[in-house]
Amino acid sequence: MKSPRSHQQPNLFRQTSRFYDLDLAWYPHQDVEFYLQLAAETGGPILELACGTGRVTIPLARAGYEVYGFDLSREMLGVLQSKLNRLPMEISRRIHLHRDDMADFDVRRRFPLIIVPFRSFQALTDEERIAGALAGIRRHLTPGGTAVIDLFAVNGEPDASWVGEQVDWVRRIPETGEVITRMRTGLAVDHDEQIIHSQVSFHVEHADGTRESVRDPFALKYYFPYQMQVRLAASGFSILDEYGYYDRRSLEAGPEMIFLFQ
Ligand SMILES: C[S@@+](CC[C@H](N)C(=O)[O-])C[C@H]1O[C@@H](n2cnc3c(N)ncnc32)[C@H](O)[C@@H]1O
Numbered sequence: 001m002k003s004p005r006s007h008q009q010p011n012l013f014r015q016t017s018r019f020y021d022l023d024l025a026w027y028p029h030q031d032v033e034f035y036l037q038l039a040a041e042t043g044g045p046i047l048e049l050a051c052g053t054g055r056v057t058i059p060l061a062r063a064g065y066e067v068y069g070f071d072l073s074r075e076m077l078g079v080l081q082s083k084l085n086r087l088p089m090e091i092s093r094r095i096h097l098h099r100d101d102m103a104d105f106d107v108r109r110r111f112p113l114i115i116v117p118f119r120s121f122q123a124l125t126d127e128e129r130i131a132g133a134l135a136g137i138r139r140h141l142t143p144g145g146t147a148v149i150d151l152f153a154v155n156g157e158p159d160a161s162w163v164g165e166q167v168d169w170v171r172r173i174p175e176t177g178e179v180i181t182r183m184r185t186g187l188a189v190d191h192d193e194q195i196i197h198s199q200v201s202f203h204v205e206h207a208d209g210t211r212e213s214v215r216d217p218f219a220l221k222y223y224f225p226y227q228m229q230v231r232l233a234a235s236g237f238s239i240l241d242e243y244g245y246y247d248r249r250s251l252e253a254g255p256e257m258i259f260l261f262q
Contacts, residue, residue: 008217010197011123013052015214017075019202020053023182026169031117031150032059034246038260039065039113042146047111049102049133050120054080054095058087061094068107070100103129105136112145121149122220125195130221134235141262146240151257153244154222158196162186177207194222225251228259237261 013020035056039046044065051057051069053076060067071077077099084092100107102116103124114137124130137147163186170181180202187197201215225242232239239261244254251257 010217010219012073013076013216014073015075016200016202016216017053017073017079019180019182019214020076020079021055022171022173022180024055029055030246032056034248034258035060035115035117035148036063038115038146038148039063042113044113045109045111047107047114047140049105049114049116049137050123051080051097052076052118052120054083056115056117057095058083058091061091064094066094066096068096068109068111070098070105070107072099072101074099102136103132107140110140110142110145112142114141114145114147116147116149118150119152119220122151122222123218125193125219125221130231131235134231134237138236145262147237147261149228149259149261151223151228151259153255153257154224157191158189158222162189162196162198179205196220196222223257225257228257232259232261 008014032055036059039060044060044067046060046065046067048057048060048067048069051071052073054069057067057069057080069080071080077097080097084095084097102120116137121133124133141147165183165185168182168184170179172179183201183203185199185201187199189196196219198218198220199215200218201213204212206212229239239259241248241260242251243249243256243258243260244251245256246258
């Protein structure tokens with residue numbers, strides 16, 4: 001199946017970055033505690049690929065770790081930078097940000113802990129770029145260090161229920177009087193390449209009655225556990241642990257697929 005054409009590079013939240021944190025307000029953020037525990041086990045500094053708005057980056061820095069983070073999206077980094085500007089200096093100076101591509105990056109140092117939280121790795125959809133990211137992780141990991149990739153699990157091949165439009169939530173923001181509606185449109189599932197194409201849109205009704213809509217395209221690769229196991233082995237890694245959720249339950253028993261490897 002051919003991929004739907006998009007004039008915009010997917011997965012970069014170019015139009016919707018300002019809604020990212022609001023969108024995750026529902027999310028329990030248990031992954032943050034998981035990465036804090038890992039950091040306590042490995043020590044820092046920590047490299048975070050695709051750090052986004054700093055949801056994980058900032059708590060790690062607050063806990064005292066030096067965190068190097070990068071992201072390909074100027075807009076997501078912009079949101080993070082504005083948060084850093086409001087943080088106490090002793091925390092913000094522990095965060096080292098730059099714009100880069102997971103598929104081909106060079107931070108010029110090695111790390112005992114490298115993390116790719118919250119499905120960001122799935123934004124890489126072609127073989128060369130996936131291999132490039134894993135090679136980058138290898139180059140940046142200290143001997144004996146730990147790398148972590150968190151993917152969402154799929155329960156069998158995604159079926160036709162992925163395709164179609166749905167309202168995920170509607171919220172009123174008390175401070176501004178805005179009413180925001182989040183919608184997700186499943187466009188297509190490419191079963192050959194294992195890519196889910198979708199679009200996320202936010203529709204804002206301002207307090208004065210004016211309306212605004214923004215949307216972004218997404219193309220996320222899904223994996224079955226053995227595919228990731230084979231891929232990691234082929235890239236020269238050994239798997240240290242595999243979990244199905246941030247509470248470290250078994251891989252088969254949860255909605256996530258979390259691989260710890262070196
Ligand atoms: C789901 S967000 C996760 C952000 C953050 N790590 C978190 O846990 O909240 C995915 C992030 O991946 C970034 N991204 C997508 N493709 C990328 C690439 N090729 N290189 C670097 N970042 C990328 C997006 O801009 C976005 O910030």
